[in-house]
Amino acid sequence: MSAQALLDDIADxxxxxxxxxxxxHVFDAADRELREWFAEQAQRRGLDVERDRNGNLWAWWGTxxxxxxxxxxxxxxxxxxxxxxxxxxxxxxxxxxxELRGRGVTPAKPFAVVMFGEEEGGRFGVxxxxxxxxxxxxxxxxxxxxxxxxxxxxxxxxxSAGLDPDRIGPDPEALGRIGRFVELHVEQGRGLxxxxxxxxxxxxxxxxxxxxxxxxxxxxxxxxTPMDDRRDPMLPAAETIAAARRLARAVPGARATVGRLxxxxxxxxxxxxxxxxxxxxxxxxxxxxxxxxxxAARVAAAEEGCSVQVRQESHSGEVEFDPGLRDELAGLLGGxxxxxxxxxxxxxxxxxxxxxxxLYVRNPTGVSHAPEEFAEAADVAAGAGALARVLEHLCR
Ligand code: GLV
Ligand code: MN
Ligand code: MN
Ligand code: MN
Numbered sequence: 120m121s122a123q124a125l126l127d128d129i130a131d132x133x134x135x136x137x138x139x140x141x142x143x144h145v146f147d148a149a150d151r152e153l154r155e156w157f158a159e160q161a162q163r164r165g166l167d168v169e170r171d172r173n174g175n176l177w178a179w180w181g182t183x184x185x186x187x188x189x190x191x192x193x194x195x196x197x198x199x200x201x202x203x204x205x206x207x208x209x210x211x212x213x214x215x216x217x218e219l220r221g222r223g224v225t226p227a228k229p230f231a232v233v234m235f236g237e238e239e240g241g242r243f244g245v246x247x248x249x250x251x252x253x254x255x256x257x258x259x260x261x262x263x264x265x266x267x268x269x270x271x272x273x274x275x276x277x278x279s280a281g282l283d284p285d286r287i288g289p290d291p292e293a294l295g296r297i298g299r300f301v302e303l304h305v306e307q308g309r310g311l312x313x314x315x316x317x318x319x320x321x322x323x324x325x326x327x328x329x330x331x332x333x334x335x336x337x338x339x340x341x342x343x344t345p346m347d348d349r350r351d352p353m354l355p356a357a358e359t360i361a362a363a364r365r366l367a368r369a370v371p372g373a374r375a376t377v378g379r380l381x382x383x384x385x386x387x388x389x390x391x392x393x394x395x396x397x398x399x400x401x402x403x404x405x406x407x408x409x410x411x412x413x414x415a416a417r418v419a420a421a422e423e424g425c426s427v428q429v430r431q432e433s434h435s436g437e438v439e440f441d442p443g444l445r446d447e448l449a450g451l452l453g454g455x456x457x458x459x460x461x462x463x464x465x466x467x468x469x470x471x472x473x474x475x476x477x478l479y480v481r482n483p484t485g486v487s488h489a490p491e492e493f494a495e496a497a498d499v500a501a502g503a504g505a506l507a508r509v510l511e512h513l514c515r
Contacts, residue, residue, distance in 0.1 A: 120214070120217070121214065121496075121499075121500060121503075122207070122210045122211050122213075122214045122499045122500065122502070122503040123496045123499050123500070125160070125210035125213060125214065126202060126203070126206060126207070126210055126499070128156070129153060129156060129194075129206060130202065132149050132152050132153055132156070133147075133148075133149025133150075133152075133153070133196065135198070135199050138198055138199030139199055139490045140196070140199040140200050140201055140202075140489065140490035141196045141199070141200050141201070141202060141490075142196060142198050142199060142200070142241070143194060143195045143196040143200075143241075144195055144196075144198075144237070144239075144241045144242035144267075145174070145195055145236045145237035145241075145242050145243070145248065145249075145276070146174070146236075146242075146276045146277070146279065146280040147242065150194070150195060150236075151280075153194040154176060154194070154234070157176055157178070157194065157209065157234050158176065158178075160213050161178035161213070161232065164178075164180075164213065164216050164217065164220075165180070166178035166179055166180050166216070166231075166232065167179045167183075169183075170282075171253065171290055171293045172282070172283070172286040172287060172288070172290055172293075173236065173248075173249055173252040173253055173282070173287055173288070173290060174236045174249060174277065174280060174282055175233060175234065175235050175236055175249045175250070175253060175293075176233065176234040177189075177231050177232075177233050177293070178231060178232040178233075178234075179229070179230070179231045180216060180226060180230040180231065180232075181225075181226065181229060181230060182229060183229055183231065183296060184229040184296060185229070185295065185296055185298070186228055186229065186296075186298035187228060187229035187230060187231055187296045187297055187298050188226065188228050188229070188230050188231075188298060188299055188301075188510060188513045188514040189230075189231045189232075189233055189296075189297045189298075189299070189300045189301075190208075190212040190215065190231075190232055190233070190300070190301045190302065190303070190506065190510060191208060191209055191212050191231075191232045191233035191234055191235070191302065192205050192206075192207070192208025192209050192212075192234070192235070192238070192302050192303065192304060192464075192465065193205040193208070193209070193234060193235045193236070193237075193238035193239070193249075193465065194206055194209055194234055195236065195237055195238055195239050195241060195242075196239060196241065197239045197241050197488045198241055199489070199490065200239070200241075200488055200489070200490075200492070201305075201486075201487060201488065201489060201490055201491070201492025201493070202490075202492065203305035203480075203482070203487075203492050203493065203494050204239075204304070204305055204307065204487055204488065204492060205238060205239075205304075207303065207304065207305045207480060207494065207499065207502070208302050208303040208304050209232070209234055210503075211303045211499075211502055211503040211506045212232040212303070212506065213232060214503040214506075214507070215503055215506045215507035215510050216232065218503070218504070218507035219507055219510065219511055222511070224511050224514075226510075226514035227514060227515055228298065228513075228514045228515075229296065229298075230510070230514050231296075235247070235249035235250050235253075235465045236248060236249035237249055238250075238464075238465055240329070240433070242267045242268075242276075243262075243265040243266070243267055243273050243276075244265060244329065244331075244397075244432050244433075245257060245262070245265060245329075245432060245433045246329070246433060246463055247435075247463060247464070247465050247467075247468045248262065248265075248273075249465070250465040250468040250469055251433075251468055252287060252288060252289070252290070253289070253290045253293060253294055254289070254294055254468055254469065254471065254472050255288070255289030256468060256471070257433075258288075259287045259288030259289075262287060262288075263277075263284055263287060268381075274287075294469075294472055294473070297469065297472075297473045298473065298474070299444065299473065299474045299475070299476070299513055300466055300469050300473055300474070300475045300476070301448075301466075301475070301476045301477070301478065301506065301509055301510065301513070302464055302465060302466035302475070302476075302477050302478075303477070303478040303479075303480065303502055303503075303505075303506045304462075304464060304477060304478070304479055304480070305479070305480050305482050305487065305492060305494050306319070306458070306460075306479040306480060306481055306482045306487075307460065307461070307462045307482065307487035307488070307492075308460070308461065308462075308482075308485055308487070309485035310458045310459075310460070310479070311458065311479060311480075311481035311482065312481065312482075312483060312485055314456050314458070316455060316456055316481065317480065317481045317497075317498040317501045317502070318452065318455045318478060318479065318480060318481070318498075318501055318502060318505050319455055319456045319457060319458035319478070319479045320440075320445050320448050320449045320452070320455060320456075320457050320458070320476060320477065320478060320479075321440050321445070321457070321458060321459075321460060321464075321466070321476060321477030321478070321479060322439065322440060322445060322457040322458060322459050323437060323438060323439045323440070323459040323460070324435070324437065324438040324440075324459075324460055324461075324462070324463060324464065324467040325372070325374075325401050325402055325403070325437055325459070325460070325461050326401065326402065326403065326405045326434075326435060326436050326437040327374075327399070327400070327401035327402075327405065327434075327435055327461075327463055328399075328400060328401075328405060328409070328431060328432075328433055328434035328435065329397060329398065329399055329400075329431070329432040329433045329434075330397075330398045330400065330409055330413075330429055330430065330431050330432060331395055331396070331397055331398075331429070331430045331432050332356070332359060332395070332396040332397075332398060332413075332416055332427055332428075332429050333393055333394070333395050333396075333427065333428045333429075333430075334352035334353075334355050334356050334359075334393060334394045334396070334416075334420055334425050334426070334427050335352055335392065335393045335425055335426045335427070335428075336349075336350035336351050336352035336390070336391070336392060336393070336423065336424070336425040337349070337350040337351075337390070337392065338384070338389060338390055338391060338392030339389075339390040340388070340389070340390070341387070341388040341389060341390060342388065344390060349390060349423075350423055350424040350425055351390050351391065351423060351425075352382075352391055352392070352393055352394040352420075352423070352425045353382060353390075353391055353394055354419065354422075354423045354425075355416060355419035355420040355422070355423050355425050355427065356380065356382075356394040356396045358415065358416075358419035359377075359396055359398075359412065359415060359416040359419060360377045360380075360396065362411075362412055362415035362416070362419075363375040363376075363377060363398060363400070363412050366408060366411045366412055366415070367400070367402075367408060370402060370403070370404070370408055371403075372402045372403055373400070373401065373402030373403065373404075373405070373408050374399075374400065374401040374402055374461060375398060375399070375400045375401075375408065375412065376398070376399045376400075377396055377397065377398055377399075378397065378399060379395075379396075379397035380394065380395070380396055380397070381394065381395040381397075382394045383395070396416075397432075398412065400412070401461055403437075405434075413429050416429070435463055435467065435468070438467040438470050438471075440466070440467075440470055440475055440476055440477060441470070441474045441475065441476065444474050444475075444476045445457055445476055448476055448478070448509050448512075451508060451509060451512055452505050452508065452509070455505075458479055460477075460479070462487070464477060476509075478502060478505055478506060478509065480494050480498050480499060480501070480502035481494065481495070481498045482494055483495060
């Protein structure tokens, strides 16, 4: 089966009829179906599936052990996301196993395909939740307290998925087995279009994080409350969104996005009592950018007689993938380019602990985290072929 055929196989799972695209979030119905599908595909290939203490799935070719060659990605999506971000890396890994088998290659090292949970943070707000828990870069107690939009805690969701909340957290045994990790991913911008190449190896990931600004005012009646007698938290929220754009534009390479705005209670005829503004900020000196946005938020809140509380929900420093491995793989693939990215990945979380590398596949739309995200079937096949070559080389 080709990587494209495997993508087609899951094309109906988790479609979002309201937003368009896909909404697949950790431990929801779509995620459960995708996990079952992954396990079945792994078993068809004679791989042994295990679920780790944090809910990540591992499919082992042969006996699990140290210095393993591991490849994979995630199957969850952002709300209303595309078909490729995540799944492309998982299906390419499965196809790479087929290709190696077809060539009569049996890995001399332990070998696994992994599927990490909640890479997008689409349900509980922290991206790369599965790999952060595995590596210990997110504390278990903090993770267990995270809440989804319905107020369900991660602890509750984990229990309903059959995990033991007392065992959620760092997993030195699972981490210690990884020798080298390679994640294939659809490219998320115009990088490979501009380079005219179907494939690249990853060079760097910019620093990024998420902050939640909670503005509090006075909930009230939209008709009965005069315009001069309001403390409406939506006002400083709006000013903060505009300030984020203005301030980020003044910092070369910086990005600031508010993609999620949650007014409470959220009625058309109700002045909100609180508004949560979720800020995604990225780039070199992201802390000082966010400090400036926070200052603008405080001024705007005070002007409206509101208060604001700012919490950092996640943070990742800039990552450079192992230059030796990167150059080795680029050479092996005939001198493909090295590409920086503004997107976060499980490979970047793992890179603090193990040698990690990424392969990107061209996205002709240059659009990602949206239904227009795409990869041509020929490029998908080239990506899976490149991954197979890389894995064959690494597992010798
Ligand atoms: C995940 O794709 C992210 O970079 O937000
Ligand atoms: Mn993504
Ligand atoms: Mn991804
Ligand atoms: Mn990502």
